[in-house]
Amino acid sequence: SQVYLQSSTNFEVQYNDHMPFVAGLQWKDASRNGLKKWEGGLNLDTPWLYLYAAHKLHQPQNSAYLLTTELTTGKALSIKNLVVELLYKDQGNEKEGKVHIYTPTTTYLQASTFNRLGRNVLHSYGEMISLWNQLVKNEIHLENNERTKLLCFKIKSTKQEFNFTASYQNLPTPKKTNLSVKIVWRHYKSLPVTLQLEGQIEELKKEKMLYQKRGTLHFRHPFKVPFLQSFxxxxxxxxxxxxxxxxxxxxLLINGVEETVQTLILGYQPENPYICAGLTHPYNHKLFPKDVEICILT
Incomplete structure (x- = not known):
């Protein structure tokens, strides 16, 4: 035979031989073998509102919990058989959650999320559909390694999609650091819109008598502006x-065609130090010469 723990409480308020306020609370614990199983109910009756709520908390297995609430109201607010279900699973590195809100005839909200946590990696996936919007899916991928960092975020509906990607990479041989940010917006009626920023610092040469390092920054966008489309x-x-x-x-290269080059040389020979600066540009030479170099000798 099974032994249950249960409790029942009722509260009544009478006024002029009437019963304008009645409340009741029931609760039962039917847990077995270390698995939770709680059930309870709340009923409330006033001149303005009637409410009945039933609650269940079940533990189908050690790593899962299911909470169910059924709600019915009357008088000032009418709700019939509204059910809220919450499911949570925790299996170490994998976690899952679900929400379902519905009545026998209508689904108001249905959402789920799944998360997997590995060594320096997080992957999350979720989706949601409701009475007010169509299915929406989202995905997050995160990596955090010693030399690589990555964040990807995606949200997608039936007609639109948004992607955000940011990455960082540090390579030891040859010594190089890369940084990238990319945003893509897609609509089923038009071409994708892409905004991108890329940066790089690279060690080109490291010798006893020669050292050379280069940094690059590239930016482009799709918006129609009269001056700067990319650089x-x-x-x-x-x-x-x-x-x-x-x-x-x-x-400096603007819009893929207008290149400007500036040079600066500092000579440190003890007997003949000097400074030279040069500029080459594609613009109107009437304002400034297209190619000019100035040197100062000491």
Whole structure:
């Protein structure tokens, strides 16, 4: 035979031989073998509102919990057989949750989420549909390694999709650091809209007499503006101990066609130090020469 723990409480308020307020609470614990199984009910009757709520908390297995609430109201607010179901599973590195809100004739909300946590990796997937919107899916992928960081986020409906991706990578040989951010918006009636930013720092040469490093930044967007659609900025820094000078070159490419180059040289020979600066550009030469170089010798 099974032994249950149960309790029942009732509360009544009488006024002028009437019973305007009645409340009742029932509760039962039927847990077995370490698995929870609780059931309860709440009923409330007033001149303005009638409410009945039934609650169940079950533990189908050690790693899962199911909570069910059924709600019925009357008088000022009428709700018939509204059911709220919550499911949660925890299996170490994998966690899952579900929400379902419905009546026998209508589904108001149905949502679920699934998360997997690995070594330095998190993957999350979810979807939701309700009475007010169509199915929406979302996905998150996160990596956090010593040399690689990655974040991907995606949300998708039947007609639209949004993607966000950010990544960081640090490579030891050759020494290089990459950074990238990309946003893509898709609509079923039009072409994808892409916004992208990429950066890189790279060690080109590391020798006894020569050291060279380059940084690059590239940005492009799809918006119709009259001046800047994309740009590529690149800087190269060189230390030449044989020639005894520092050299920096800056290149700027706008909209893929307009290239500007600026150079700066600092010579540190003890007997003949000097500074040289140069500029080459594609714009109107009447305002400034297209190609100019200035040197200062000491």
């Amino acid at each position: 590529l900025l690149q800087e190269t820094f060189t230390v030449d101990k044989k020639q005894k000078h520092y050299f920096m070159e800056t290149k």
